[in-house]
Amino acid sequence: MRARRVIAAASVAALGVLSLAACGKSAPGVxxxxxxxxxxxxxxxxxxxxxxxxxxTTVRTAFQQQNGxxxxxxxxxxxxGATPQDMLNLLVGIDLAKRIIAEKKIPVQDQLKAEELGESFGAPGTEYAKLAADWYDLFLSLQAGLPPAELTDDMRATVYDKLVEGKVAPPGWTVEQQREAFADPAIAQQxxxxxxxxxxxxxxxxxxxVSVNPRYSTLEIPxxxxVPNSGFGRYNLPYLDQDSTVTDISTPDPAPSTGGPDAGPDAGPGTDPDAGPGTEGTAS
Structure with a gap:
């Protein structure tokens, strides 16, 4: 699968945090x-x-228009496709993001509209769409306002594993293939x-x-x-495991000097792992 298309479609990695009971907070309704x-x-x-x-309602209406x-x-x-877990991810993510933005005085711009996101999700006019728009505005602001981290092979491997888990990338890429997939300057920067x-x-x-009710398996950072000429892709990235142990991706070490060919803007999709990715991704 080509690097740009693989990464553009990426989705779902997780962040684990302590249970409520472990933090002395165990209200079952929270x-x-x-x-x-x-x-x-x-x-x-x-x-x-x-x-x-x-x-x-949206899907049923469209289906009946096409089929009677x-x-x-x-x-x-x-x-x-979204779950209650995803809704909690947005609520907590917005809260944490606002705290970081206030502390670091990072400016926030209104870049994504709830109406447009709602249409793309098939759930226009919902609180889910509004939360998603709020979150992604904060996310893009933080992405631009925080100093970037250096990428290591371990970090690339973590991202790649989540691409495979989301059935976006084929399994079996070598370390070198992963390096090539993230060699594109635009992709690496993001x-x-x-x-x-x-x-x-x-x-x-x-x-x-921060603590989460055990009924929710994790928290996720959307x-x-x-990707140039391909719009936006959605994915997530872990920073704590279930035991609150910091993962390698949260403690960056100096990255080895690596390189790889840039993926062309007209790169097409593929599924052969042997082809090499670099040759063508409020509270209640």
């Missing part, structure tokens, strides 16, 4: 704490339920910025005593990657 701020399970579920209902008023899509087709953001979030988690 999904997560960020310092003294509590995000309720009811609110998380309500945001997801609204998005699911809107998505189902009596046609009915499969139950699987009617399920929105990934380095997200690694830096991951480290900043890890520090904020410690400072604000990220965007802009």
């Amino acid at each position: 999904a997560a704490y960020v310092g003294d701020t509590a995000y309720s399970v009811d609110r998380v579920d309500a945001i997801h339920a609204e998005a699911q209902a809107k998505y189902e 008023p009596s046609a009915s899509p499969s139950p699987e087709t009617l399920q929105i 990934v380095s910025a997200v690694v830096a953001l991951s480290a900043a979030f890890q520090e904020e988690v410690k400072r604000e005593d 990220a965007l990657l802009q």
Whole structure:
């Protein structure tokens, strides 16, 4: 699979944090704490339920327009890809991002519109769409405002593993192929910025005593990657494991000197791992 297309479509890695009980906070109705701020399970579920209902209506309407008023899509087709976990990720991510931005006095610009994101998600006019727009504005501001981290082979491997986990990249790439996939200057700059953001979030988690209800497996940091001529792709990056141990990606070491050919803007998709990626990605 070619580097630009692989990375552009990337999605889903995770950030684990302490359980509520481990931090002395064990209210069953609370999904997560960020310092003294509590995000309720009811609110998380309500945001997801609204998005699911809107998505189902949107998909059903489009399906019937194409196949007749009596046609009915499969139950699987009617399920929105986002989960309650994703809603919690947005709530906590917005909270942490605002704290970092206020501390570091990073300017924020309104770059993404809730209406447009809602349409792309199939859930226009929902709180989910608004939260996503708010989050990505904060994310892009932090990405531009934080000093970038140096990339190591371990960091590249972490990102690559999540691409494979999301069924975006084929398994089996060597270290050299991973280096080539991230050699494009535009891609490397953005990934380095997200690694830096991951480290900043890890520090904020410690400072604000962030904790999550055990019913949610992890917290995730949603990220965007802009690929020339391909728009934005969504993916996530880990910075803590389930035992609150800092991962390698949060403690960057000097990167080895590596290089690789730039991916052309007209690179096409592929699935052969042997081809080499560098030859052508509020509280409640």
